[in-house]
Amino acid sequence: MRFSVRKWPQILAFGAVAATVVATITVPASGANTTTVNVVGYSVVGPALTAEETAFEATPAGQNVTFKNSIGASGTEATNVANGLPADVINLSYWNDMELDVQANHVPANWAKQEATIAGVNPRIFGAKAVTTYPTAGMVTDSTVVFIVRKGNPLGITNWSQLTGSGVQIVTPNPATSGSAKWNLLGAYAAWIATKHTANQAQNFLKSVLEHTVAQPTSGSAALSTFLAGTGNVLLDYEDDALAAQKAGDAIQVVVPPQTILIENPLALTNTGLQNPAAVAFYKYLFSVPGQQIFAGLGYRSVLKSVWNQTKSTFAAFQKPTDLLTVVNLSGYGWPTIQPEFFGSTVTFPKNNSTHPSEGIVTYLEQFVGKAS
Amino acid sequence: MRRSSLVLRVLVVAYVGALLALPLGFVFQQAFSHGWVQLWAALHDHAMDLAIVLTAKVAILAVPLNVLFGVGVSLWIVRRPSRVSRVLDVVIDVPLALSPIIVGLVLELAYAQNGWFGSAFAAMGLRVMFSYPAIVLASVFVSLPLVSRQVIPLLREVGDHQEQTAATLGAKPTRIFFTITMRSIAWAAAYGVTLTLARVIGEYGAVLIVSGNIALITQTLTLNIGANFDNFNSYQGFVGALLLALVSVLVLTVIGVSRHRLERKRHGSFV
Amino acid sequence: MRPLDDPRTYLAKGVAIGYLSLLVLIPMAALLNNAFSHGLGVFWSAATSTESLDALKLTVACSLFAALFNAAAGTATAYVLVRDRFLGRGVLNAIIDLPFALPTVVAGVTFYTLYGPHSPFHLNITGTWVGITVAIMFVTLPFSVRAVQPVLESLTIDAEDAAATLGASPWRVFRTVTLPAILPSLLTGTGLAFARALGEYGSVVFISNNLPYHSEVSSSYVYSLVSQGNDSGAAAVALFLLVGALAVLITTNVVARRLALRRG
Numbered sequence: 055m056r057f058s059v060r061k062w063p064q065i066l067a068f069g070a071v072a073a074t075v076v077a078t079i080t081v082p083a084s085g086a087n088t089t090t091v092n093v094v095g096y097s098v099v100g101p102a103l104t105a106e107e108t109a110f111e112a113t114p115a116g117q118n119v120t121f122k123n124s125i126g127a128s129g130t131e132a133t134n135v136a137n138g139l140p141a142d143v144i145n146l147s148y149w150n151d152m153e154l155d156v157q158a159n160h161v162p163a164n165w166a167k168q169e170a171t172i173a174g175v176n177p178r179i180f181g182a183k184a185v186t187t188y189p190t191a192g193m194v195t196d197s198t199v200v201f202i203v204r205k206g207n208p209l210g211i212t213n214w215s216q217l218t219g220s221g222v223q224i225v226t227p228n229p230a231t232s233g234s235a236k237w238n239l240l241g242a243y244a245a246w247i248a249t250k251h252t253a254n255q256a257q258n259f260l261k262s263v264l265e266h267t268v269a270q271p272t273s274g275s276a277a278l279s280t281f282l283a284g285t286g287n288v289l290l291d292y293e294d295d296a297l298a299a300q301k302a303g304d305a306i307q308v309v310v311p312p313q314t315i316l317i318e319n320p321l322a323l324t325n326t327g328l329q330n331p332a333a334v335a336f337y338k339y340l341f342s343v344p345g346q347q348i349f350a351g352l353g354y355r356s357v358l359k360s361v362w363n364q365t366k367s368t369f370a371a372f373q374k375p376t377d378l379l380t381v382v383n384l385s386g387y388g389w390p391t392i393q394p395e396f397f398g399s400t401v402t403f404p405k406n407n408s409t410h411p412s413e414g415i416v417t418y419l420e421q422f423v424g425k426a427s
Numbered sequence: 428m429r430r431s432s433l434v435l436r437v438l439v440v441a442y443v444g445a446l447l448a449l450p451l452g453f454v455f456q457q458a459f460s461h462g463w464v465q466l467w468a469a470l471h472d473h474a475m476d477l478a479i480v481l482t483a484k485v486a487i488l489a490v491p492l493n494v495l496f497g498v499g500v501s502l503w504i505v506r507r508p509s510r511v512s513r514v515l516d517v518v519i520d521v522p523l524a525l526s527p528i529i530v531g532l533v534l535e536l537a538y539a540q541n542g543w544f545g546s547a548f549a550a551m552g553l554r555v556m557f558s559y560p561a562i563v564l565a566s567v568f569v570s571l572p573l574v575s576r577q578v579i580p581l582l583r584e585v586g587d588h589q590e591q592t593a594a595t596l597g598a599k600p601t602r603i604f605f606t607i608t609m610r611s612i613a614w615a616a617a618y619g620v621t622l623t624l625a626r627v628i629g630e631y632g633a634v635l636i637v638s639g640n641i642a643l644i645t646q647t648l649t650l651n652i653g654a655n656f657d658n659f660n661s662y663q664g665f666v667g668a669l670l671l672a673l674v675s676v677l678v679l680t681v682i683g684v685s686r687h688r689l690e691r692k693r694h695g696s697f698v
Numbered sequence: 699m700r701p702l703d704d705p706r707t708y709l710a711k712g713v714a715i716g717y718l719s720l721l722v723l724i725p726m727a728a729l730l731n732n733a734f735s736h737g738l739g740v741f742w743s744a745a746t747s748t749e750s751l752d753a754l755k756l757t758v759a760c761s762l763f764a765a766l767f768n769a770a771a772g773t774a775t776a777y778v779l780v781r782d783r784f785l786g787r788g789v790l791n792a793i794i795d796l797p798f799a800l801p802t803v804v805a806g807v808t809f810y811t812l813y814g815p816h817s818p819f820h821l822n823i824t825g826t827w828v829g830i831t832v833a834i835m836f837v838t839l840p841f842s843v844r845a846v847q848p849v850l851e852s853l854t855i856d857a858e859d860a861a862a863t864l865g866a867s868p869w870r871v872f873r874t875v876t877l878p879a880i881l882p883s884l885l886t887g888t889g890l891a892f893a894r895a896l897g898e899y900g901s902v903v904f905i906s907n908n909l910p911y912h913s914e915v916s917s918s919y920v921y922s923l924v925s926q927g928n929d930s931g932a933a934a935v936a937l938f939l940l941v942g943a944l945a946v947l948i949t950t951n952v953v954a955r956r957l958a959l960r961r962g
Contacts, residue, residue: 097657123642125654129925130636137539138549139557139639154927228908230922269825269907272921275657276904279807284815285824285907302659399926421748424909432868439778440790442771446836447793450800450808500714507707515714517948521722523890524943526897526917527802529729529936532924536728543728568721576890580883581848583958615848622844625798632802632899649801656803668804675799679792 088118089332092140096147096233097275098295099195099319100125102352103145106340109348115335127273128233135160135324142327143337145319147233149188149389152320165322166192172323172334173341175358189381189388194321194340195294196355198378199241201309202281202289202296211288213311214245218262225269225286227277229397229416234274236397237317238290239263239416243396244315244379254410261419265426282306292317293369297353310370313377315384451672457665469666477643478651479670482628484559485647489566489627494620497574502608504575505582519572527569527632534565534637557639562647565633570626574619581615617682625675733933744931745938749910750919757916758942760827761895764834765842769888771835772842773880777872779843780850794844797837802900809833809905825907830915833902838891845887846880853879882954889950893943 095103103123110116124131124139128147135141136158144161146152155161166188169175177184177191185191203211209222217224227235242263246256269285271277274295281289282304291299296308321340327333339345346356350365372378385391394400394413401414411418458466469475500519504512522530536542539556540549548555555561589611593603609616631649638645646654648667655664734741744750779791797805811817813832814824823829853876861871899917906913910922916939923932 100654101658122644124640125642125657126635126640127925129927133924133927134535134557134636134639137535137541137556138545139641228910228922230910231925267909270910271908272903272918279656280810280904280907283807283810299659304659397926399928420910424912435774436778436782436784439771439775440786443775443790443793443839446832446839447796449812450805450836451793451796453808453812454800454804496714496717499710503711503714515718516951517944518718518722520890520893520947521726521940521944524893524897524940524947525936526899526920526939528899528917528921528924529897529932532929532932532936533725533729536732536929537725543731544724564721568725571721572890576886577844577848580845580886580954580958581852583882583955584849584852584879614851618844618848621795622798622840625795625840629799629801649803652801653803656807661807664804668800671799671801672796675795676792679795680788683788683791 088120089330090120090122091327091330091333091336092122092142093124093145093336094131094135094139094141094143095123095125095145096128096131096151096319097126097273098147098234098292099145101298102195102294102349102354105348105352106345107336109344110336110339113339115332115339119332119336127231129154129231140326141324142330142333143321143323143340145194145321147319148236149320150393151233152192152322155322155324160324160326161322162325162328166320168192168323168337169194169321169341173338175341188320192320192322193318193357195319195349196357197293197317197319197353198310198355199238199290199314199317200293200296201311202278202291202299202306203309204287205305205307207307207309209287211309214242214259214313217242217288218259218266222266222288223268223286224263224266224288224290225271225277225281226263226267226290227274228270228272229420231272232274232277234277234292234295235270235290236416237292237315240381240384240392240396241290241311241315244384245311245313247384248313248377248379254407257410257415257419260415261422262426264419264423267423270423293355294353301353312373313379316378316380318380454665454668454672457662458669461662465662466666469663470670472663474643474646474654475648475651475663475667478646478648478667481559481562481646482648485562485566486624486627488563489570490620490623492563492567493570493623494574494616496571497619497623498578498612498616501575501578501582501612505579506587519575522568522571523573527630528636530565530568530633531636534561534568534633538564538637556637557641558645561637562634562645565637566627566630569630569633570623573622573626574616577615577619577622578612581612585611614686617686621675621678621682624678628671628674729933729937732930733937734930736930740930741934741937744923744928744934749914750916750935750938752911753914753916753919754939756827756830756913757896757939760831760834760915761892761898764831764838764895765888765892767831768835768838768842768891769884772839772887773846773884775839776843776846776850777876780847795840798840802837802898803904805833805836805901806904809836809901813905824905825909825913827913829905830902830913833905834895834898837898837901838895841887841891841894842884845883845890849880849883850876878957882958885950885954885957889947892946896939896943 093103093107103125107121111119124134128151132146132151132154135144135155141160144152144155152161152165156163156165164187167186169191170177170186177186201211203209211217216222226238229235229239239260243256243260246259269280271280274291277289278291278295278299293310300306300308321337323333323337341358343358343361346358346361350356350361355369356362356365381388381392385395396415397417398414399417401411401418404412500515504516535556538545538548538561540546545555589607590603593607629649631653634647635650635653638647638650640646640650642654648671652664652667655661655667779787810824813821813829815822823832857875858871861875897917899921902915903918906915908914908918916935920932920935923935
């Protein structure tokens with residue numbers, strides 16, 4: 055192989071310039087007259103959003119619409135949007151992540167009202183009042199915290215109290231990095247409150263659950279992979295994720311505990327999304343009957359009464375309404391108080407109780423993780 | 428031609444086999460678990476094809492940039508030592524010591540539209556973060572010292588007598604560089620290139636953050652693989668992984684073979 | 699020394715510095731700024747919290763062990779690759795860079811399957827420091843091998859042969875002739891491997907089972923701080939790790955340079 059070394063600098067320089075030019079000027083060509091809608095979603099809802107987009111594109115409002123999806127860990131997506139990731143419609147795991155983008159001035163402060171004012175959904179009735187703001191509005195899907203066990207349920211796990219039995223090994227994601235994990239731990243706490251225990255007793259139960267935890271992967275899907283690879287004998291997860299895993303043929307079984315917490319995932323149009331008619335139309339679609347039916351088919355509990363009545367037979371039922379608690383049941387204001395109380399990084403104790411914090415409960419209890427094994 | 432003891436050879440093969448060959452074998456096994464036809468179909472998956480093109484576009488820019496910088500900085504550090512070059516020696520290792528999350532965090536801090544430098548770019552109408560430039564930036568960042576770390580020890584070992592001789596004989600600096608210096612470090616630089624290429628196509632964490640992970644637009648092959656694993660599509664993920672592994676192996680094989688041929692032509696046999 | 703002082707070298711140096719600034723210096727300045735943005739107190743409490751220290755102890759111990767082990771194993775591998783001729787040598791050489799090319803998420807899943815609860819070898823090292831160390835050894839092997847390989851290749855074996863004919867055992871030959879020649883690059887390669895190991899995330903976090911205070915590595919702790927919105931805490935811990943890694947890198951570089959100067 056012979057080449058003249060004298061020509062090296064020229065060849066290198068030409069090559070570098072050519073590469074830069076080619077690389078930077080090739081932009082993906084968007085078709086003529088298409089509108090782009092930038093969708094940002096948390097990891098679990100990714101496949102559902104894709105299904106919704108495909109269905110939406112078949113409707114008249116969805117003609118010539120191109121979707122750009124960014125799906126990932128809820129917190130990372132929220133931070134990226136705050137730092138400038140283009141977003142028109144955002145669907146996140148829980149309220150706090152949405153608020154991050156409100157504070158960064160990308161999402162309007164009254165985003166929860168969009169459900170009523172834009173999508174025309176009848177506001178939920180709370181007590182005697184119709185409420186159009188958080189904490190009861192702005193949620194596009196519901197789900198619950200369930201157990202995933204090995205096929206055949208060899209340990210016969212059917213409710214929360216059995217999770218702290220001897221030999222039980224729990225897998226749940228790390229609450230510091232995963233929205234799913236936060237819901238899981240709140241589910242444990244809520245179950246104890248629903249069965250008439252005191253707050254202190256519920257904290258003790260949480261401690262016990264953490265003591266029996268053998269793995270705390272960084273995300274819900276990592277936790278599922280860890281469980282499927284053979285670690286632990288019970289995994290805590292979103293019901294819709296669990297049902298999807300079961301459908302995908304994994305050797306698992308879904309157990310819905312008799313008491314648990316209702317998972318509610320917020321959806322909002324951003325400031326740029328509000329200016330984008332296609333994005334607004336997509337938002338409306340997600341709250342419409344066909345949109346909610348798609349969610350229901352993928353394991354989500356619908357937020358529309360009519361669709362819920364149609365599909366509720368495919369979901370496990372709860373004996374009493376008080377068996378399925380919401381964050382509002384745990385604290386009147388919902389996440390704004392729950393977040394610091396459970397997941398805040400500062401741990402504070404009330405005056406005469408040095409073992410049961412009033413703030414930073416999970417942060418405090420994390421030091422006991424894995425102690426039982 | 429000396430041979431190392433059989434024991435040593437067996438130990439090395441066993442270690443490298445257990446550590447590297449087994450995982451590679453596992454990836455192969457998973458990718459072929461549904462047969463050739465399925466594999467072929469999987470390779471034509473739209474999302475993965477776009478990801479492959481993006482990864483190639485990133486590598487085309489990032490690898491030559493790193494080679495140019497790496498060789499240049501190595502020459503500076505070894506042949507023209509000074510206080511500045513000593514600081515440089517340390518600074519170029521910094522990216523390697525950072526975990527990918529921090530790399531992503533740090534680049535986002537500096538170049539997001541509300542970041543230090545990013546606001547200046549935004550004012551000019553240029554988007555850096557969550558697009559192709561950010562991916563190139565992150566890729567170059569994480570592979571920064573890979574070429575120089577190969578070249579510097581060799582430059583030190585080889586010394587500069589040949590270059591000095593050539594200079595006294597009247598050769599111009601450029602000519603000396605290309606005919607003597609480059610030749611002596613060619614294979615070290617080549618290994619640096621393979622390491623850089625492997626690192627660039629295989630980087631996950633940092634690119635995940637700075638690219639915004641926009642499906643079909645800013646997803647490199649590693650991100651595509653990650654998304655497939657997340658969506659219960661592990662087969663597709665393993666097919667992508669196989670592709671990455673094969674590229675790295677292929678590049679090294681090409682270098683090994685061409686080197687063997689060149690050496691044979693030059694010396695008659697490899698010493 | 700490059701003979702004629704070319705004005706072009708100044709341009710080249712300027713370009714190199716500019717490139718480095720854009721790439722490294724500016725983001726590092728942003729890191730420093732962020733780490734101290736809430737004052738020294740927050741910096742210190744984030745870096746020295748119990749969880750941080752537990753993670754640090756685990757990370758440093760496993761990284762050190764892996765780097766040192768790979769220094770020996772990598773040298774042996776490079777030696778066999780360079781000096782030996784056997785069937786499959788080319789294949790061995792070609793897969794050394796695999797840990798770089800394989801995305802960490804794939805490495806994580808693969809290791810978990812091969813050496814986890816469903817291991818075909820009935821070897822479950824998940825959730826243990828052994829598992830973490832093996833994952834780090836996987837990731838850092840290319841550093842050790844490729845650091846030594848070019849130098850070994852450039853060494854003539856005349857000196858080794860001479861020593862051998864004088865009756866020295868292979869190990870003695872290695873110790874007195876080969877090792878001093880490759881020691882500088884071995885040192886820098888090991889330092890680099892250690893620095894890299896400190897920051898390794900993807901392949902380690904999975905096999906460790908990531909239990910805070912028990913099997914959580916520092917990079918995972920940093921990620922948890924970022925996820926909680928505690929950017930400055932994360933920057934603080936990252937800076938802490940970085941300073942430690944730099945200390946090791948500078949030391950190995952200085953020692954390597956002194957050794958090289960003494961020889962040549």
